[in-house]
Amino acid sequence: MKVLVIEDERKLARLLKQGLEENGFTVDLAHDGAEGRFQVENQPYDAVLLDLMLPEVDGLSILSTLRKRGNDVPVLIITARGEVEDRVRGLNLGADDYLAKPFELEELLARLRALIRRSRGKPSPLLTVGDLVIDTNARTASRAGIAVPLSAREYDILAYLALNAGRVVSRTELIEHIYETDYEWESNVVDVYISHLRTKLDKGFPKTLIRTVRGAGYLLKGEP
């Protein structure tokens, strides 16, 4: 899951990046409004953490331009402006959730995960595809009741496919949602992880969950 953090307080931004990354998120940072707006308009993010008081362009106007242009990326506002009227204004402009500073990292993570699940139409923290169950809170997966040990990247790819189960996901899309924007990746990196996942998930099962759609990408599907 890739998240953009737009926060001008650099120390806090750096800490959020670290905290989120250690919990399996991929994080891009923007330190002012103009930079943040540019990034969110040009990169596919699974969620945006938006501070309201920003230099250049303030948070609420970023939010309103985003929504006006039809971009419905989930936005979680984090701000020290915790007045009810500010909250209402933010939510009315199209924010999905609101967290006042100072906040607990646990709460931020929980809300962020819930936000992303809801945006994919899957409000439960447990993603189920056939007999595959993914616990997005614990970041674990099991098939037919047996736990499948996964590396962080493998989990990220599997979770993304599961969130988009039934839909073909291209390699580029996977990379965009799992790696930082300026990460220099090799074209076959996804194929490598997919083959690892297949070994761990599908081996010994008659039904394969991960399918390759030639020329398009990958598809995670429970039913034949």
Next chain:
Amino acid sequence: MTPLPRSLAGRLLAWQSAAAAAIVLALGLFFHGELRQIVLSAVDRALHSKAQIFTGLLHEEHGQVELELSEIIAGEYVIPRSGHYYRVMRGETILAASPSLANDNFAFGTDAVPSDAGGAGERFFTSRGPAGEPVRVLQYRFRAFGGHYDVTLAESLTGALAMIDKSGRFLLVAVPLGILLQSLTSWWIVRKSLAPLGRFSETIQAITHKNLGERIDPGTTVRELSGIARSFNDMLDRLAHVFESQKRLVADASHELKTPLAVIGTQCDVTLQKDRSPEEYGEAIRSIRSETRNVTRLVNDLLSLARLDAGLTEAAGSTPVRVEELAAHAVRMTEQMAAQQEVRVTVTVADFLRVRGSRPTLEEALLNLVENAVRYNRVGGEVGISASHEEGGDRIAIEVSDTGVGIGGPDRERIFERFYRAAAVRGSEGSGLGLSIVKAIAEAHGGEIRVASEPGRGSKFTLILPAA
């Protein structure tokens, strides 16, 4: 004396009722007196006319003087104690007397009262008649037929006095009733007239901090109140302005306080979410320490400002303070930072210059200026502290100049605002309150702060304080 009622309505009512009561009472008394006068003079005029008739009816026949009354006139004198009496005397002899007198020699008292109805030789007085009734008496003396004649005429006043009494009794009821009615009307009018005042007060009461933007429409109230309404609106404008800036200050302060707290909290959460190396823990603690320092400085600055706003600084002892010592203090406190930045601080202050004020506060002001001059200077830059008597005034100007980036025009307007930070220094240390504290200190001492700057060359802050 009982004090006037405190309510305007009560006062109006009291004054109006008292005035009306006095007027009605005076009118009643005057009317009563006039009526009495009119009635008595009517009786007197009638007596006078009768006296003329009686003298005309005296005639001499066969050397004998007689009174010859026509029957019409005689009628009312026949019945004893009828209330109409006459007696005509020649010298000491009774010539004629009305049968109504019962006793020809009945003597009327002489309770003389002058009357405007009287002619020559006439004397009017009030007395008692044969039946003990009040009577009006006319005695008329004239000369005729070679002798003195005295005509005495008397008319009962019973009917007239009864009429006067009746009118008096009427007034006794009518006057208090009039006063009462007048008071009730007054009360109603006063209430009616003062009603806009009540509505005005209700409008004012409905305005609280939540709808400070609302105003009273001076057009909707009476003319006397529209002036007050306008003054009140002006006051609300001023209040709303202060309230707005206070609200902004609180919002800014809470933002500024919550941000470092968020950093500290997140630092702790991130550090604790898994096992770290000793180096990582050390790094985290150092980061928390530095952030705590920021919060501490911010809290101190906010408290300084709050004290200045509350006027507590003015109350503090005001003494002569040597500018040289203030400068030395600022230099001492910034020594380390200046050394790190390789900034040279030069002080040129004559030792006799003294300003008046509270020493710790003035130290804080100058320290803030010097700290800024060092912090926002270029590496290897210069800071100059100098002071001089302001030309033709009893104030001292302390100048702090630097060779930093300078402050652009739009920023120059706003750097003394609370929490305002120029774009060039955003992201560096500092609470954004330093210069507003300096300004508040200068103003608390009756002084001021000015800034001159050339972007790229440096800035010069001038702190002007009263000389001791």
